[in-house]
Amino acid sequence: MSIDDHRLLVVATDSAAVEPIEVDSVILNAGERYDIVVTANQTVGNYWIRFWGLAFCNRNGVNVHQEAILRYEDADEELPTANNTYLEADREGLVLNPVGVGHISYPENSTVRISELTNIDLEQAQNITGVPDNVTYLWYRFNTFPSGSYPQLFNTTFSYPSFPLLTQRDSLTSEMYCSGEVPSDSGYCSDGFCSCTNILNFPLNSLVELVIVDLDSFSHMDHPMHLHGTQFHVVAMETIQNITLDTVKQLNEQGGISKKLTGSPLKDTVSVPVSGYAVIRFRVTNPGYWFFHCHISSHAELGMAAVFKFGEHQEMAPTPSNFPTCGDWQLPDN
Ligand SMILES: [Cu+2]
The missing domain is CATH 2.60.40.420 (Cupredoxins -  blue copper proteins)
Incomplete structure (x- = not known):
């Protein structure tokens, strides 16, 4: 998932806050949730919010993609001008939660794994230190x-x-x-x-x-x-x-x-x-x-x-x- 010309500030996942991290796209596997903050700091206009299907949704010529529109206040009620094909949704830059590592080639230093995030939800945090039972x-x-x-x-x-x-x-x-x-x-x-x-x-x-x-x-x-x-x-x-x-x-x-x-x-x-x-x-x-x-x-x-x-x-x-x-x-x- 990505938004043209905007970055995504991820602030929580699965209902627990994490130290905010700015990325260009985030991959949601089935069942996962992410909370993101988007800063509308671009030229007033219309921008694609892109969803790019992977795994089952990218097999045997099935290339599922879906778009929504991020419309700024005072922007014309029209579609964004950028193409909205499947491949167009392959956003460059930093991706959170990469899938298929080892099978899909990601540029160096372009991925952040979930285990690299930092929990800041002290109320929900569990004491997991020590030798497991x-x-x-x-x-x-x-x-x-x-x-x-x-x-x-x-x-x-x-x-x-x-x-x-x-x-x-x-x-x-x-x-x-x-x-x-x-x-x-x-x-x-x-x-x-x-x-x-x-x-x-x-x-x-x-x-x-x-x-x-x-x-x-x-x-x-x-x-x-x-x-x-x-x-x-x-x-x-x-x-x-x-x-x-x-x-x-x-x-x-x-x-x-x-x-x-x-x-x-x-x-x-x-x-x-x-x-x-x-x-x-x-x-x-x-x-x-x-x-x-x-x-x-x-x-x-x-x-x-x-x-x-x-x-x-x-x-x-x-x-x-x-x-x-x-x-x-x-x-x-x-
Ligand atoms: Cu499975």
């Missing part, structure tokens, strides 16, 4: 089966539970879900395709470090991973050539990932670098079952998701008495 490597890739290609966390497709986990948690039994990596000879897999309701446990008040790793060599896209129930700090992100899970694990265990543990930006959706990783940290304070998923709707629909269980059942808000349950709705007589 829990370090989880959450990795994904596309896997191809006779029925098609699936973006899978832990080589496993999330299957949606048949009832809401929070309000009907007493009905949940251990054979209804899996947790993390699933053995390929388990009952959740057949012909190499694994599917289950994946629930990861995080104790209340624990400090979690989640290392989200993209092992994909199929789609070359940055997946916007979105967590419900809490914001998180994005403390590091990087692109790695010939990435493997072990490389990232070793790097992290040997202290080879430099992390911003104070002042790192708060987000609820992080665009994970393709063939790379994002390290996020958060403090578990909001008991419940919370959905974690790729915010590209088709990927979430295909099961690129997991559920985070924060705290134990008795620590979660009680279900109101007579609360509706799945399947108890009756068709009215008429």
Whole structure:
């Protein structure tokens, strides 16, 4: 997203203030939000506000673009004179939140990654310093089966539970879900395709470090991973050539990932670098079952998701008495 002849002062993302940073364009992956301030300091006139589709919106000759008009007071009611083609929207200069690093060539020093932003929202900031109580490597890739290609966390497709986990948690039994990596000879897999309701446990008040790793060599896209129930700090992100899970694990265990543990930006959706990783940290304070998923709707629909269980059942808000349950709705007589 960019505005002709104007720069964008980004002041917040995903509802948390950041140290203002002036850029020429910002890339919004699915689910992300940015607050920007625009100074109308140009000649009175009309200027294109340009939206340039990437990933799915820039494939097989599909070049989605859209424009709006920034019209100054006293400007004529006419269209801006500049062309408004797809390629015209490729704004030069500094871009915040680049996608496809390693696949799209950006000029040197022309990108700012989210992890380089600085949080100034002290009210929402979490204390994430110290040794995490829990370090989880959450990795994904596309896997191809006779029925098609699936973006899978832990080589496993999330299957949606048949009832809401929070309000009907007493009905949940251990054979209804899996947790993390699933053995390929388990009952959740057949012909190499694994599917289950994946629930990861995080104790209340624990400090979690989640290392989200993209092992994909199929789609070359940055997946916007979105967590419900809490914001998180994005403390590091990087692109790695010939990435493997072990490389990232070793790097992290040997202290080879430099992390911003104070002042790192708060987000609820992080665009994970393709063939790379994002390290996020958060403090578990909001008991419940919370959905974690790729915010590209088709990927979430295909099961690129997991559920985070924060705290134990008795620590979660009680279900109101007579609360509706799945399947108890009756068709009215008429
Ligand atoms: Cu995705």
